[in-house]
Amino acid sequence: MKPGVSLGGLAAIVLVLAAVAGSFAYLDMPLGALFTGAAAGEAVAFVQRFFPPDLSADFLAKVGAAALETLAISLVSTLLAAVAGALLAMPAAGRQGRAVRRGARFALNLLRSVPELVWATLMVLAAGLGPFAGTLALALHTTGVLGRLFAEALENAPPAPAQALAEGGTPSVAAFLYGTLPLVAPQWLAYSLYRWEMNIRMAAILGFVGAGGLGGLLYYSLSLFHEAQASTVILAMLAMAIAVDGASAWLRRKA
Structure with a gap:
């Protein structure tokens, strides 16, 4: 353990990471789907629909x-x-x-x-x-x-x-x-x-x-x-x- 890192601080970090991991699991968020080729194509197509702006x-x-x-x-x-x-x-x-x-x-x-x-x-x-x-x-x-x-x-x-x-x-x-x-x-x-x-x-x-x-x-x-x-x-x-x-x-x- 590095100097200056207490057991309490390490325990707090572990608890925070566990809470974050548990939150992702509880919410059932498919983050992996965001990094697929299909998702990237849909994102580009979605943004393209906003351009050019309506300047009438x-x-x-x-x-x-x-x-x-x-x-x-x-x-x-x-x-x-x-x-x-x-x-x-x-x-x-x-x-x-x-x-x-x-x-x-x-x-x-x-x-x-x-x-x-x-x-x-x-x-x-x-x-x-x-x-x-x-x-x-x-x-x-x-x-x-x-x-x-x-x-x-x-x-x-x-x-x-x-x-x-x-x-x-x-x-x-x-x-x-x-x-x-x-x-x-x-x-x-x-x-x-x-x-x-x-x-x-x-x-x-x-x-x-x-x-x-x-x-x-x-x-x-x-x-x-x-x-x-x-x-x-x-x-x-x-x-x-x-x-x-x-x-x-x-x-x-x-x-």
């Missing part, structure tokens, strides 16, 4: 409208979540007592523990098909995520500036706005922009459950086996993700 003017207009809808869903949901998350972050950070703190943290845990696709399914049932359901779904999940991150930033912020203002007779709201908020605002902005990047991707995916946007158009194209149109939608998703990543990085540098 009518379909590009549909893609552009769906892309704007996806962008709007991500922006509105992130904005709503940032506002709601900030409101829940203050009690979750313990500023209104332990009982309120526990209630706020429970609400945040509940919101973020439910995946976006599950929220979207529930919101489609509650509000019907369309972008409104997708916006609500992303806003609910993102509120849980941002609220927790905002609360942690508040807990780690130095209390001295706000305490000094409060001791000087400044109202509690003004003490927070001028003593604490400037300290956490850069972190809150960075967290919000990061979640916007994620929501632009999720907004595209939520269309598969009827939440509108590029995902809905992609689902429609694939359902009809219009691979060329699906390829155009996928490229639009990629271009939008790259553009949003660049915009978010630029905004973080300027903040």
Whole structure:
């Protein structure tokens, strides 16, 4: 046995490998079939059906409208979540007592523990098909995520500036706005922009459950086996993700 390798570490490696092997056996995954000549030919034929993309003017207009809808869903949901998350972050950070703190943290845990696709399914049932359901779904999940991150930033912020203002007779709201908020605002902005990047991707995916946007158009194209149109939608998703990543990085540098 090599120096530095403990029996516990070796046992953990063996257990992990055994778990992986057992998982493959339990799922009955025929991985060997992926490396046959027939599988390679089918894969090539499948990819070829997606090229060239459909660049007709009518379909590009549909893609552009769906892309704007996806962008709007991500922006509105992130904005709503940032506002709601900030409101829940203050009690979750313990500023209104332990009982309120526990209630706020429970609400945040509940919101973020439910995946976006599950929220979207529930919101489609509650509000019907369309972008409104997708916006609500992303806003609910993102509120849980941002609220927790905002609360942690508040807990780690130095209390001295706000305490000094409060001791000087400044109202509690003004003490927070001028003593604490400037300290956490850069972190809150960075967290919000990061979640916007994620929501632009999720907004595209939520269309598969009827939440509108590029995902809905992609689902429609694939359902009809219009691979060329699906390829155009996928490229639009990629271009939008790259553009949003660049915009978010630029905004973080300027903040």
